Amino acid sequence: MHRADPDTPFSEPEIYDEVAYAYDGTLEGLLSAIFAAYERHENPTDVVPESHLQPRLGQRVAAIPTNMNHAARVLRGVKRACGWRAAHAVKQASCSDEPDAGTAAYRFVRYAMDEQKLRACDRCRKRASCKGRGGTGPCPKMRGRALSDITHPAVERLFRISRSISQECEHMRQFVRFQHLRGESEGGGTSTEVWFARVSPKASVVPLVMDHFVERLGVQPFIIYDEVHELAGVYDGGDWHLVATAGQGDLAGALPDPTADEALLSEAWRAFYRSVSVGARYHPELRRQFMPKRFWKSLTELQESPASLRRPTS
Amino acid sequence: MNVIEKLEVLADAAKYDVACTSSGVQRSGKKGQLGAAHQAGCCHSFTPDGRCVTLLKVLMTNACVYDCAYCVNRASNAAVPRTAFTPRELADLTIGFYRRNYIEGLFLSSGVAGCPDRTTELMVQALRILREEYGFRGYIHTKTIPGTSLELIDELGRLSDRLSVNLELPSKQSLGLLAPNKSRHSILTPMRHIFESVAEDKESRALAQRRTTVYREKRMARKTRAFAPAGQSTQMIIGATPESDYQILNLSAALYTQLSLKRVFFSAYLPVVADPLLPATDAVQLNREHRLYQADWLLRYYGFNVSEIIDEKNPFLAPDVDPKANWALNHLDFFPVEVNTAPLEALLRVPGIGVRGARLILRARRQSTLGEAELRRLGIAYKRARYFITMNGAYGGSGIDFSRDALHARLSAPIEGGRHGRRADRAVQGQMSLFEAVDAPPVLPEASPANRAALDVAFEAQRRALAQPAAIGAPARAGESERPPILGADTSPAECGGASQEGAPHGDAVCEPLLSVA
Numbered sequence: 001m002h003r004a005d006p007d008t009p010f011s012e013p014e015i016y017d018e019v020a021y022a023y024d025g026t027l028e029g030l031l032s033a034i035f036a037a038y039e040r041h042e043n044p045t046d047v048v049p050e051s052h053l054q055p056r057l058g059q060r061v062a063a064i065p066t067n068m069n070h071a072a073r074v075l076r077g078v079k080r081a082c083g084w085r086a087a088h089a090v091k092q093a094s095c096s097d098e099p100d101a102g103t104a105a106y107r108f109v110r111y112a113m114d115e116q117k118l119r120a121c122d123r124c125r126k127r128a129s130c131k132g133r134g135g136t137g138p139c140p141k142m143r144g145r146a147l148s149d150i151t152h153p154a155v156e157r158l159f160r161i162s163r164s165i166s167q168e169c170e171h172m173r174q175f176v177r178f179q180h181l182r183g184e185s186e187g188g189g190t191s192t193e194v195w196f197a198r199v200s201p202k203a204s205v206v207p208l209v210m211d212h213f214v215e216r217l218g219v220q221p222f223i224i225y226d227e228v229h230e231l232a233g234v235y236d237g238g239d240w241h242l243v244a245t246a247g248q249g250d251l252a253g254a255l256p257d258p259t260a261d262e263a264l265l266s267e268a269w270r271a272f273y274r275s276v277s278v279g280a281r282y283h284p285e286l287r288r289q290f291m292p293k294r295f296w297k298s299l300t301e302l303q304e305s306p307a308s309l310r311r312p313t314s
Numbered sequence: 315m316n317v318i319e320k321l322e323v324l325a326d327a328a329k330y331d332v333a334c335t336s337s338g339v340q341r342s343g344k345k346g347q348l349g350a351a352h353q354a355g356c357c358h359s360f361t362p363d364g365r366c367v368t369l370l371k372v373l374m375t376n377a378c379v380y381d382c383a384y385c386v387n388r389a390s391n392a393a394v395p396r397t398a399f400t401p402r403e404l405a406d407l408t409i410g411f412y413r414r415n416y417i418e419g420l421f422l423s424s425g426v427a428g429c430p431d432r433t434t435e436l437m438v439q440a441l442r443i444l445r446e447e448y449g450f451r452g453y454i455h456t457k458t459i460p461g462t463s464l465e466l467i468d469e470l471g472r473l474s475d476r477l478s479v480n481l482e483l484p485s486k487q488s489l490g491l492l493a494p495n496k497s498r499h500s501i502l503t504p505m506r507h508i509f510e511s512v513a514e515d516k517e518s519r520a521l522a523q524r525r526t527t528v529y530r531e532k533r534m535a536r537k538t539r540a541f542a543p544a545g546q547s548t549q550m551i552i553g554a555t556p557e558s559d560y561q562i563l564n565l566s567a568a569l570y571t572q573l574s575l576k577r578v579f580f581s582a583y584l585p586v587v588a589d590p591l592l593p594a595t596d597a598v599q600l601n602r603e604h605r606l607y608q609a610d611w612l613l614r615y616y617g618f619n620v621s622e623i624i625d626e627k628n629p630f631l632a633p634d635v636d637p638k639a640n641w642a643l644n645h646l647d648f649f650p651v652e653v654n655t656a657p658l659e660a661l662l663r664v665p666g667i668g669v670r671g672a673r674l675i676l677r678a679r680r681q682s683t684l685g686e687a688e689l690r691r692l693g694i695a696y697k698r699a700r701y702f703i704t705m706n707g708a709y710g711g712s713g714i715d716f717s718r719d720a721l722h723a724r725l726s727a728p729i730e731g732g733r734h735g736r737r738a739d740r741a742v743q744g745q746m747s748l749f750e751a752v753d754a755p756p757v758l759p760e761a762s763p764a765n766r767a768a769l770d771v772a773f774e775a776q777r778r779a780l781a782q783p784a785a786i787g788a789p790a791r792a793g794e795s796e797r798p799p800i801l802g803a804d805t806s807p808a809e810c811g812g813a814s815q816e817g818a819p820h821g822d823a824v825c826e827p828l829l830s831v832a
Contacts, residue, residue: 149681150674151688174358178414195413213415215343216350216452220413265410268318275326276371277361280584280598286364290357300416301359 016045019060023102025049027094031071033064034106043110047102054099074109081138082112086147089162095204096161104157111154112146165208168201172209175199175295178222180262181255195222196255198298204229210240225251263308266300273301317407320397327376327387327394328423330586331480331549332579336368336418336453338544339475349412349419349452351475356418369421369455370411374399374437378425382482382493384554386586387425398427401440408444412452419453419475420444426495430461438466441473445539453544460500464507468541471511476544476576479505484562485825487780488555492591498828508546509573515541549579552606553599554592556773557825558629563609567620568829570613580606591775595768597759605631612638615669616662633761634726639665642702643718643725649702650709653684665725666699686710698725 021036021044023029033047045059055061079087086108093105119139121127131137150159176197183192195217199206206226210233213222217235224233230246245251296302315323337355357366373387375398381389399407404422411417422440427433437456444450456474458467471477479501483489486498519540525531548569552562566578582603585594609631612618616638623637632640642649642665651660653675661672671694678684678692685705690696700710701721714720759765 145681148677150678151682151684151691156691170356173356176415180414197415217348217413217415218343218345219348261410264318265407265414268321268407269411269414269416271318271322272325272370272372273359273361273367275322276329276367278329278363278365278584280596281363281365281600283364284362287360287362290364290366291360299359300414 015043017042018056018058019044019062020046020048020053020055021102021106022048022050022053022061022063024066025051026066027091028068028071029064029066030090030094030102030105031074032067033102034109035067035070035074036062036064037106037110044106045103046100047106048099049102052099078109078112081116081143082109082146083143085144086112089147089158092162092165092208093158095208096165097203098161100157101161104161107154108146108158111152115146116142165203165205168203169205169208171292171295172199172201172205172224173212175291175299176209176213176224177298177300178217179266180259182257182259193221193259194256195220197222197224198227199224200227200294200298201229202294204231206231206233207242209233210235210242214240263306267305270301270303270305315397317403320399320403321372321407323395323397324373324376324399325371327425328371328373328421330386330581330584331371331421331423331457332365332581333455333478333547333549333577334366334368334371334421335455335476335547335577338576339453341451344449344451347449347451348409349450351419351451351453355453358415358417368418369453370408370417370419371421372399372404372423374404374422374424374433374440375427376425377427379428380426380493380495382495383589383591384482384492384551384583384586388587391587398436399440401436401443404440405443405448408452409448409450412450417452419450419455421455421457423457424459426459426461430459431463431466433459434462434466434470438469438473441470445473455544458504458508460496460504462504464504467504467507468511471508471541472539474542476547477508477542478547478549479508481548481550481565481828483555484550484557484565485555485827487825488557488776489828491776491779492554502828505546505548505573508542511541512543512545513574545574545576547575547577547579549581551583552580552603553769554583554772555776559602559606559609559631560624560626560629561825561827562606563613563620563624565827565829566610567613568827572829578610580610591772591779593768593772595765597762597765599760601633601758601760602631605633605637609637617659633758635722636665638663639698639725643722646716646718646721650704650711651702652704652707653689654679654706664699664702666695666697666702671695701725 019042021033023033029049030047033044036042037044037047044062045056046053048054050063053061075087075090078090090105090109093101098104116138119142121130121139124130124141126141130139147155147159149155176199178195178197181194181196183194204226206224206229210224213224213233214235221237222235225245226232230244230248232243232245234241234243291299335355336351337353339351340353341351343350355368357368359367361367375396376387376394377396377398378385378387379389386394404420408417408420412419420441422437424433424437427436441454441456444454453476454474455476455478456470458470458477458479460479467477481489481501482493482496489496489498489501522531550562550565562580566575569575569578580603582599583593584598585592585596588594609623612623613620618638618641622641624631631637635643642663648660648663651664653661658672658676661667661675662669667675671692674692675684675689675694678688682688683706684692685708686696686700689699689705696710701714701716701724703710714724
């Protein structure tokens with residue numbers, strides 16, 4: 001959509017086609033849907049994962065098949081024209097559980113690409129040496145700009161989604177708690193060990209935090225299992241990959257036993273947590289603000305000690 | 315005692331150390347080694363008092379030969395069981411916790427078992443096991459003990475990311491009185507040494523990177539550790555002694571400018587052991603501590619000068635409005651600020667606009683003109699900011715008198731919070747209630763008459779103790795005057811000549827800061 005007059009950005013109402021694009025919920029699916037909008041010369045009202053799709057009255061639904069080549073092209077284009085930050089924000093939006101995250105990403109890409117076309121090169125001092133001369137390529141001056149126009153309705157939503165995903169990632173980095181599990185012994189008699197963490201985040205952020213944990217805990221194979229999105233990030237000591245566990249049933253029974261020192265160290269951590277608090281400064285609402293209650297069920301320090309380790313308190 | 319019991323005792327003894335940060339150093343992970351450090355740090359848990367747990371904060375031992383009046387581990391306190399970690403136990407515990415993502419690293423402090431050097435050697439042993447044997451790349455914060463030899467501090471600095479020396483109390487007199495085994499000299503010497511070592515290390519690293527010939531510099535296969543790359547911090551107790559906010563803030567400004575400290579922490583005094591020289595009150599001065607931290611942030615991030623925040627005539631920060639709002643109320647001629655054109659420095663002066671908000675404004679206004687709706691969308695505290703800004707010429711706070719009193723009433727209205735915990739019985743100051751008698755305005759516990767009286771009794775006792783030449787503090791101070799002055803800029807002849815020992819009345823002039831702004 002080209003705006004007639006760039007000086008009055010909000011005056012003209014956007015007109016959308018009465019069509020919803022349904023994609024498979026992955027990043028590649030979302031990018032394919034964005035590609036399809038350009039390919040079909042349509043401006044869809046909604047771009048949503050199939051699972052969240054609720055067609056509006058009289059709305060046509062187009063199921064968009066995921067195409068890896070198209071996805072790669074869109075991602076490369078966004079990165080080239082709008083900078084890596086914008087591309088990262090789009091990636092984050094694809095992890096969000098918000099029903100309008102796909103639409104927000106699509107609207108942003110549409111807006112950012114249009115902004116690229118609207119630029120005025122004639123008074124630019126670098127126009128002689130610029131690669132994007134004559135509106136044919138990306139303009140380096142415009143690259144980061146689209147994402148920083150935060151108050152524009154097309155950017156604001158994506159900005160907010162991106163920020164909430166970043167926050168959820170930070171919560172994961174803070175509150176993931178690993179358990180040391182014994183693992184099954186292999187043929188040679190050596191037993192494999194695995195460090196296991198169970199999380200239930202508000203968005204599917206496991207793919208976004210795996211790099212962080214691989215960097216710092218690279219010496220131990222681990223699994224971060226997202227119960228809500230039924231997705232496990234598995235690190236085997238060399239590389240990490242994602243495993244979708246939908247339809248496999250509850251995995252709790254399949255877990256091996258914890259190692260001998262697991263109970264001891266988790267109890268030590270609980271003891272530390274109990275004794276490090278200063279009673280005279282008791283301020284539970286502050287704690288709840290920093291550490292929301294939804295995380296408490298997976299936090300070792302807030303669980304009851306097992307009866308065998310409990311000591312009588314005087 | 316097993317390890318868990320030891321941990322309980324030694325964590326309990328360390329909990330009054332307020333510093334718990336894992337920030338200031340960025341270190342990537344390495345194949346085959348455990349750990350990494352992130353510039354912004356990471357809080358892994360929060361205790362019921364709302365403070366974060368980012369490091370395993372423990373003492374090496376809580377046995378201590380020092381007898382500091384305010385400390386739970388003082389030698390004369392028989393109620394505390396004494397114990398110590400072996401270096402191996404501590405290192406194993408750290409690794410075990412780190413692997414489970416409980417912590418970001420280790421915060422190691424210690425009581426003084428025997429002599430400072432002996433204790434520090436134990437700490438060095440533990441850190442060596444962590445860094446060299448286990449190849450741990452996580453964060454380590456070490457507290458150095460006053461009186462440790464500088465060689466051992468060098469060793470600690472190579473193994474830790476951040477070092478800290480506690481100032482404990484803001485003035486020399488109070489320190490001599492309440493911590494007789496520590497002195498200004500024994501605290502400032504290691505601080506200065508750490509400052510110099512960090513600066514020297516940075517400079518030599520910068521020089522080594524400069525290439526002057528065509529030959530490439532030969533790199534060592536094993537990289538040397540930087541000296542305390544995350545700098546140093548300190549902490550002091552607030553409210554145990556009569557120093558004013560003016561003295562405290564000037565001291566911290568001097569520490570930031572002269573010794574390049576990364577943080578100065580304040581710890582509201584909390585009675586842990588009874589002592590006639592200390593206030594016996596349970597009303598912790600949390601509000602005062604909070605205001606001091608706000609002022610500290612203004613110094614470090616908002617470009618305020620300490621003389622703008624506080625002056626000698628009003629030596630205490632206003633309890634009802636924050637220091638930034640207070641500055642704004644006293645400088646109404648600076649406002650209103652036009653958000654669409656004002657520079658960053660001016661935006662940072664507006665109450666309700668923080669560092670993050672100001673940067674967002676700069677970013678957003680390149681493309682669009684900011685009005686009320688846009689500012690709200692950016693997450694600015696518009697409710698507070700509106701009295702001090704214009705948006706494309708339109709004043710945001712119309713309808714309210716642009717005077718100090720009217721705006722003060724607006725800004726001192728409390729922020730609506732939860733109804734649980736500390737805020738539960740806090741009512742709006744001066745607001746009439748349908749159900750209560752009007753003649754009993756609610757007050758914060760720390761401002762209650764009982765609390766005030768307890769403070770006065772303690773400060774009077776301190777004054778009397780200082781006035782006696784043979785008081786507890788005198789030997790320490792007498793010993794100090796024999797040593798050469800360590801900071802040329804601020805050592806007055808009176809201080810070295812021993813004028814302060816002649817039993818001068820403990821008035822305002824006697825609270826001599828440990829360090830002053832040059």
